[in-house]
Amino acid sequence: MRSFTAGPxxxxxxxxxxxxxxNGLVKRHADPSGELRTVVDSFDLTVPPGEFCVLIGPTGCGxxxxxxxxxxxxxxxxxxxxxxxxxxxxxxxxTGFVFQTDAVFPWKTVLANVAxxxxxxxxxxxxxxxxxxxWIRRVGLxxxxxxxxxxxxxxxxxxxxxxxxxxxxxxxxxxDEPFSGLDAQTRQIMSxxxxxxxxxxxxxxxxxxxDLEEAIALADRVVVLTAGPASVKKEFVIDLxxxxxIQEIRFHPRFAELxxxxxxxxxxxxxxAYARSTAAG
Amino acid sequence: xxxxxQQAEITAPAPVPGPPQRGRSRxxxxxxxxxxxxxxxxxxxxLLGSWQVLADTKTIDTFFFGSPTGTWDQLISWIxxxxxxxxxxxxxxxxxxxxxxxxxxGVALGVFCGVLLARNALLARVFKVYIGVMxxxxxxxxxxxxxxxxxxxxxxxxxxxxxxxxFSVFFNAFQGARDVDRGLESNARILGASRTEVMxxxxxxxxxxxxxxxxxxxxxxxxxxxxVGELIGATQGLGLLIYEAQGNFDPDGVxxxxxxxxxxxxxxxxxxxxxxxxxxxxxxxxxxxxxxx
Numbered sequence: 390m391r392s393f394t395a396g397p398x399x400x401x402x403x404x405x406x407x408x409x410x411x412n413g414l415v416k417r418h419a420d421p422s423g424e425l426r427t428v429v430d431s432f433d434l435t436v437p438p439g440e441f442c443v444l445i446g447p448t449g450c451g452x453x454x455x456x457x458x459x460x461x462x463x464x465x466x467x468x469x470x471x472x473x474x475x476x477x478x479x480x481x482x483x484t485g486f487v488f489q490t491d492a493v494f495p496w497k498t499v500l501a502n503v504a505x506x507x508x509x510x511x512x513x514x515x516x517x518x519x520x521x522x523x524w525i526r527r528v529g530l531x532x533x534x535x536x537x538x539x540x541x542x543x544x545x546x547x548x549x550x551x552x553x554x555x556x557x558x559x560x561x562x563x564x565d566e567p568f569s570g571l572d573a574q575t576r577q578i579m580s581x582x583x584x585x586x587x588x589x590x591x592x593x594x595x596x597x598x599x600d601l602e603e604a605i606a607l608a609d610r611v612v613v614l615t616a617g618p619a620s621v622k623k624e625f626v627i628d629l630x631x632x633x634x635i636q637e638i639r640f641h642p643r644f645a646e647l648x649x650x651x652x653x654x655x656x657x658x659x660x661x662a663y664a665r666s667t668a669a670g
Numbered sequence: 671x672x673x674x675x676q677q678a679e680i681t682a683p684a685p686v687p688g689p690p691q692r693g694r695s696r697x698x699x700x701x702x703x704x705x706x707x708x709x710x711x712x713x714x715x716x717l718l719g720s721w722q723v724l725a726d727t728k729t730i731d732t733f734f735f736g737s738p739t740g741t742w743d744q745l746i747s748w749i750x751x752x753x754x755x756x757x758x759x760x761x762x763x764x765x766x767x768x769x770x771x772x773x774x775x776g777v778a779l780g781v782f783c784g785v786l787l788a789r790n791a792l793l794a795r796v797f798k799v800y801i802g803v804m805x806x807x808x809x810x811x812x813x814x815x816x817x818x819x820x821x822x823x824x825x826x827x828x829x830x831x832x833x834x835x836x837f838s839v840f841f842n843a844f845q846g847a848r849d850v851d852r853g854l855e856s857n858a859r860i861l862g863a864s865r866t867e868v869m870x871x872x873x874x875x876x877x878x879x880x881x882x883x884x885x886x887x888x889x890x891x892x893x894x895x896x897x898v899g900e901l902i903g904a905t906q907g908l909g910l911l912i913y914e915a916q917g918n919f920d921p922d923g924v925x926x927x928x929x930x931x932x933x934x935x936x937x938x939x940x941x942x943x944x945x946x947x948x949x950x951x952x953x954x955x956x957x958x959x960x961x962x963x
Contacts, residue, residue, distance in 0.1 A: 462856045480859050492857040496875040496952045505871070509862035537952040557861065 404483065406560050406593040407472040409436040409459070413470035416454050429452050432468065436610075441587060441594045443604040445655060447615030447662030452597045453489070454620060456563050459595060460486045472561065482510070482605065485559025485592070489566040493538050493549045499525060500534040501551050501623035507559040528582070544575040548582075555586055562587070564596035568603070579636040580607060588632060605629070605647050606638050613654050616662040623647040623654050724767045736921030744926040754914055755906055758930075764906040766934060768824055768896040772831020773889055777881075782835045784843025785869075785877060801840075809833050811899055817903045827899035834895040839881060845875055847882030864959075879953070882946050886939050893935045908934075 414432035417425045428451040436442045446452050457463040459470055461480040470477045477484075491504050504521035508514070525534055528548040538546050546567065554562070567583070568576045571585050580603060587594060598604050611625045629643055638644060718738045724730045725737035732740060748758045755761060787794040814829045820826035850873050858872050900909020908927050915923025 457856075460856075460860055462859065482862060484860065485858045486857070486859060488853055490853055492851075492853045494854060494858075494871065494875070497871075498952075505858070505863075509858070509864070509867055532934040539952065539954050553861065 400409075404560055406438040407483070408438050409561060409595070410434075410469075410471040410474070410592050411455070412454065412469040412471065413460070413464045414458060414470070416451070416458060416463065417466045427618040429458070430620050432620050433623055434612065436593055436595060438593055439591050441607060441609045442596070443608035443610070444595065444597045444610060444612050444614055445599060445601060445604045445651075446619060447655075447659045448599055448615045449666070450614050450617040450658070450662060451619035452614055453565050456486070456565050456595065456597055459561070460484050460563050480544075481561075482557075483552040483560040484555055484563065485561070486563045487550055487554050487567040489564065489569055491538070491543075491546055491550070493546055493553060495538050496531055498535050498537055499530060499541070499549055502538070503552045503556055506553060510557065522557055523550075524556045527586075528552045543571055544579060547571065547579055551583070551586065557591065558590070560592050562590070562592040562594045564594065566598050567596070569598075569633040576603070577635055583607070584633060584635065590633075601652060602639065603646060605644060605651070606633065606635050611647075611651055613651060613658065616665070621660065625651050625654075692874045714724035723742045730959060732921075733919065734921065736925055738921035741925040744920075744922045745929065748911075748926065753911055755910055761906060761908050761911055762930060762934065763929070764824075765893070765896045765900065765908040766812070767898065768827035768907070769831055769889070769892040769934075769938075771824075772828040772895060773835050773892040774826070775834040776835025776892070777839050777885065777888065779832065780839030781877070781881060783836075784840045784845075785847040787871065788844045788847030791871070805837055807839070807947075810895075813899050813902045816899070822903050822905050826902075827896050827904070830899040831892045831895035834891040835888045838884050838891055842884040843877055849880070850876045879950065882949060885946070886942050889938045889942055890935055893938070897931055 411432055411434040414429055415427065416429040417427050418424045430449060432455060434442075442451050444455065458465045459477070461478065461484065461642060472481070472483070494505065497505065500518060500521050503524050504517040507517035507520055512520070522534065525531060528551055530545060530548055530552070533541065533545065538549065541549070550567075564583075568579050570578060584607060596604075596607065601611075605627055608627050611627060613625070614620065615624045616620045625647065627640055627647060629647075721730075722738045725732045725735070727738075752758060762892055787797060810830070812833055813826070814825040817830040820829055853873050854876070854933070855868055858868050863871060896907070897909040900907035901913050904910045904913075908931050911927040912924050915921075915927065
């Protein structure tokens with residue numbers, strides 16, 4: 390399979406990726422019965438500039454809520470989110486978010502979808518289309534500019550979503566289980582291409598997943614979360630060499646060690662979450 | 671009234687180009703199209719023919735029930751010699767104009783109010799009871815009020831059409847604007863969209879898929895509204911032709927006016943279907959032809 394072709398280097402004016410700090414984040418929701426439920430509790434995390442950080446935890450532990458607080462669509466009940474020491478409030482132009490579900494606009498063509506970001510940010514029609522074409526080429530979708538999302542496969546729609554986010558040149562890139570719903574092979578290919586994009590973009594990345602292999606293959610650091618309310622249980626530095634090739638890194642001897650090490654921590658939480666979900670019916 | 675019923679039932683399903691059949695196969699599903707068409711025309715001929723025979727043999731009284739040839743003659747006479755209130759095309763144009771103006775205003779108001787209430791919980795709660803009550807009023811009766819308010823001309827008919835169209839569009843727009851995918855909205859905001867842009871690029875397109883389904887029904891209502899408005903009181907229009915024919919105990923005149931009205935509605939429906947195809951080309955084809963929930 391083709392991989393993403395590196396595009397023009399970042400413009401010299403691009404801000405460096407910021408240091409991301411989460412300070413005692415708390416999120417409480419009122420559940421349907423009106424009772425307050427803590428989803429995220431005293432969450433502390435520091436992500437150095439340009440690091441690829443993966444949060445991993447059992448299903449439903451509140452990890453997606455952490456991401457939506459960082460991107461500004463959910464307001465934390467308590468605590469602060471800082472980018473280079475300055476409070477990050479609301480949706481920030483430096484932030485990009487790739488959704489778990491399909492969030493491309495079904496009524497826009499591939500070109501219009503990818504060009505949406507620059508258009509919203511005030512770029513001209515021509516310039517936006519030109520940049521969009523470039524990004525469509527970089528994610529390997531040349532020739533599909535005038536297609537509508539329903540005419541594309543799940544993997545191709547994911548590429549559109551990536552291009553749509555990347556075209557804005559995010560300095561903080563948030564990924565919420567971006568490849569869930571894709572088959573195993575497509576997942577691997579997309580992970581590899583994501584790595585390529587990240588290497589050319591040099592953004593600070595926070596990604597959420599519940600796939601440990603994916604986490605180790607991609608990350609500089611894997612953060613294991615507790616089984617709801619989400620807080621940081623333990624952090625693991627992934628000292629695998631870069632640049633990595635996703636298909637091969639799994640056979641690195643260190644990969645198996647890390648997998649075992651992290652799994653021993655993660656499995657407890659997975660079991661707690663599982664016991665809860667079966668107890669709840 | 672036997673004829674208009676038959677006319678409507680026979681012509682209504684025909685223009686729909688059979689949607690690709692999905693699911694279980696029923697008997698007759700594989701019958702070629704020309705056979706179906708032949709059967710449809712045959713049925714029409716049999717029904718009209720037997721009616722004509724009944725009329726010719728004086729089994730039924732043509733004074734009350736009219737006859738197909740009588741209706742045809744009436745149509746030809748209107749086309750050649752004009753109608754009592756004026757040339758036929760003028761009557762058609764008057765009715766069409768009333769329906770179209772009312773339709774456009776009604777749709778615009780319906781979409782505006784539907785989206786506004788869907789996006790504003792307080793307004794929705796305040797207006798909920800009023801909308802419910804207004805929806806329960808037999809709205810066609812408002813035509814009488816509008817004649818008093820606006821007189822016998824265009825305005826009273828347009829007002830009636832607006833009222834009829836508004837509600838049919840409003841509920842769809844309301845539902846559609848509430849149904850907007852939150853993820854798409856968040857995505858647009860994160861990509862940098864302002865509130866207006868979220869409205870234009872996410873909420874309205876999403877609502878539109880709901881509204882468009884109601885437009886065809888709404889245009890049918892618009893024609894109904896215009897004709898009924900003219901029945902209540904008018905100086906021009908197809909409804910007036912019906913009113914006068916009824917007054918003269920001329921069933922053929924009523925049928926003839928109804929046929930023209932039906933053709934008008936069908937043409938308009940065809941135009942809306944074209945618009946729908948164009949506007950919804952981002953959706954898989956088989957979904958376009960089916961009706962919305």
